[in-house]
Amino acid sequence: MWGIVPAAGQGSRIQPLAFSKELLPVGSRVLDDVHRPRAVSEYLLERMIRGGAAKICFVIGAGKSDILEYFGASFGSAGLAYVVQPRPAGLCDAVFRAAPLIAPDDTVAVGLPDTIWFPEDALATLPDDRLSFVLFPVERPEQFDAVALAEDGTHVTQIKVKQRDPGTRWIWGAFKMPACVFHELHELWLRPERNDEYFGTLVNAYLERGGEAFGCKAGEAYVDVGTLQGYHAAMRMLNEPAAPAPPRHSQPNPAPEELRS
Structure with missing residues (x-):
């Protein structure tokens, strides 16, 4: 399985930093019996590996070589690759x-590198043979991509991209699909009338054309670390003695387009 990590955004909500936002130190890890700072994107990579990823591709901006220098050729059991997005142009482009x-x-599998979520093995609950989303409950779903489900509680009927009063507390935090669906979505996105920035609007078009998507309410907690408030929320969550169930945080401030790029 490939994990794709879109990491080309500028991180304007938490600037100024002297490094890429994906390398923001959050929490710590033990290395050679010493506690060392952990980059926020390491949490996503660990969750992708637990979900079955053997290869992970970072999509980085032209000025973000520090990510390559930090991670190198591998992380844990996964080999790493890097491709360049010339300019931030939305999650789909990345x-x-x-x-x-x-x-x-x-x-x-796709996830966002400036988020931390629990349980750590949530991605493993998704099937490999269909487009499916790990869903998380948050307090401010209008600031994310909220996911509406059919009465059966599994079929996705619509993704409401930062809509006021979306009618659900559940948002997607990561998703998985077979290669055939990935390439079908890519071909749809390449049509002249589309060029979506947000993955949610592309999925809505896919559903309108007869495609299927599924949601799994396996998530317990989700924090966007792309703001100062979110950073503090993540530190509180990680410092709790019993992990998780931590408090269910939502992003304190509205997310600009670059979050999904």
Whole structure:
């Protein structure tokens, strides 16, 4: 399985930093019996590996070589690759930069590198043979991509991209699909009338054309670390003695377009 990590955004909500926002130190890890700072994106990589990823592709901006220097060629049991998004142009553009790497028999998982979520194995609950989303409950779903489900509680009927009063507390935090769906979505996105920035609007078009997507309410807690308030919320969550169930935080401030790029 390939994990795709869109990491080309500028991180304007938490600037100024002297490094890429994906390397923001959050929490710590033990290395050679010493506690050392942990980059926020390490949490996503660990969750992707627990979900089955053997290969992970970072999509980075032209000025973000510090991510390559930090992670190098591998992380844990996964090999790493890097592709460049010339300018931040939305999540769809970033995700599909990895398209040349995805073979017909691959599975693809996507997550956001400035978020921390629990449980750590939530991605493993998703099937490999269909487009599916790990869903998390938050207090301010209008600041995210809220996911509406059918009465059966599993079929996605619509993704409400930062809509006021979306009618649900559940948002997507990561998603998975087989390569055939990945390439079908890519072809749809390439149509002249589309060029979506947000993955949610592309999925809505996919559903309107007869496609299927599924939601799994496996998430317990979700924090966006892309703001100062979110950073503090993540530190509180990670410092709790019993992990998780931590408090369910939502992003304190509205997210600009670059979050999904």
